[in-house]
Amino acid sequence: MNIDSIQNGIVIDHISAGNGMKLYELLDLNRLDCSVALLRNVNSQKLGRKDIIKIDQEFDLNLDLVGFVDPQATVVVIKNGEIVEKKKLDLPEVLINVIRCKNPRCITQTEQEIVHEFRLSDRVNRIYRCIYCETKA
Amino acid sequence: MRSIIDILDLSVEEIDELVATAQDIIADPKKYAEVCHGKKLATLFFEPSTRTRLSFEAAMYELGGNVLGFSEAQSSSAAKGESVADTVKTVSCYADIIAMRHPKEGAPLVASRAASVPVINAGDGGHNHPTQTMADLLTISREKGTFENLTIGVCGDLKFGRTVHSLINAMSRYKGLKMVLISPEELKVPSYVKKDVLVKNNIPYVQTTDLESAMGELDVLYMTRVQRERFFNEEDYLRLKDSYILTPDKLKNARKDMIIMHPLPRVNEISVAIDDDPRACYFKQVLNGKYMRMALIMKLLKEAGTI
DSSP: OOOOOOSSEEEEEEEETTHHHHHHHHTTGGGOSSOEEEEEEEEETTTEEEEEEEESSOOOOOHHHHHHHOTTOEEEEEETTEEEEEEEOOOOSEEESSSOOOOTTBGGGTSTTOOOEEEEEETTTTEEEETTTOOBO | OOOBOSGGGSOHHHHHHHHHHHHHHHHOGGGGTTTTTTOEEEEEESSOOSHHHHHHHHHHHHTTOEEEEESSGGGSGGGGTOOHHHHHHHHTTTOSEEEEEESSBTHHHHHHHHOSSOEEEEEETTSOOHHHHHHHHHHHHHHHSOSSSOEEEEESOTTTOHHHHHHHHHHTTSTTOEEEEEOOGGGOOOHHHIIIIIITTTOOEEEESOHHHHGGGOSEEEEOOOOGGGOSOHHHHHHHTTSOOBOGGGGTTSOTTOEEEOOSOOSSSBOGGGTTSTTBOHHHHHHHHHHHHHHHHHHHHHHTTOO
């Protein structure tokens, strides 16, 4: 299957197979007017299978969100058809307005325009907790 | 601006300093009678309370200060939908320090980020209640003379019981602690408290459903109420509410120097027949709570440069 290479934009590569659609939705990529390709279950020497997202325009990517969903993914920035930057991701220490607390007793359920903030409490098990009520994400 | 939202916002040294101040207040209350003259405490209670609100108010009056506030959400603009942040921004214009109770977990943290005066968490849902823990710590200090090498049994609702979580957190910082966690299966201490506090700090602990068999080894028995307001399902509450009722015959195996604590209010989990037992300390806790709140109000106002 051929997908055109992009001139100016972003490629999110090495996404664990199955996480591509999740990232597509969380990044709200359906709102973009440009070409966006989501490739699923692509053969990969490193991962066996992987997903890839290609965005054909410059885009202010929320790296914390990508790192939270899939810290092993890589982000490549392309300008004039050349790779100008490769970003390796990690689990972010803090997530701001990426996810919402599910605890019905949490103040975030009712407070107007509150900042939804989570802190990494256990890196090994990838556990984030809401800073307000300490509930697990 | 320093606020106290969680008991862990205070270092062990600061707890020791507050306990020492409280002891000094007890020894010489006149020395502190005008410390907060002309200063105002706002008590913002979005949820009913007897002890905590009156204790904060008594504390401020005994420091020579004044008090304003409300005792239920319905008598504030919260009933009109005003946010916590807007409420405390408003109150910051009138008061020098705020004590807030709110049914939503994390509300005092939101308040502390918005307020321009110190905020003290006076209980946020089933989450934190640091000044209750301060009352508990002063009680343990006065009755046992130390925080070290104690075996503490906590009994009742260990799932939603914020006082229990805060106490475990606070005591985990002292040497030689052993915890005995006594609860029905459905109300066990959440796994994150065990993992993040007990396991992380290498604190030996036992989980049991049997209060009487655990009794003999305890230095402190901390009873709690099964709280109706924490249940979404009334049936679950009714099934679990009478899980543990402490009566004189259940104390047969207890040590003579064990102390019985309870954050109050009690419903029926401690028989009134125990009130006259010299080991019963729950009304002493109430009094100790006032002294610790006095010490905390002074500390925060001093740090803010208000007094």
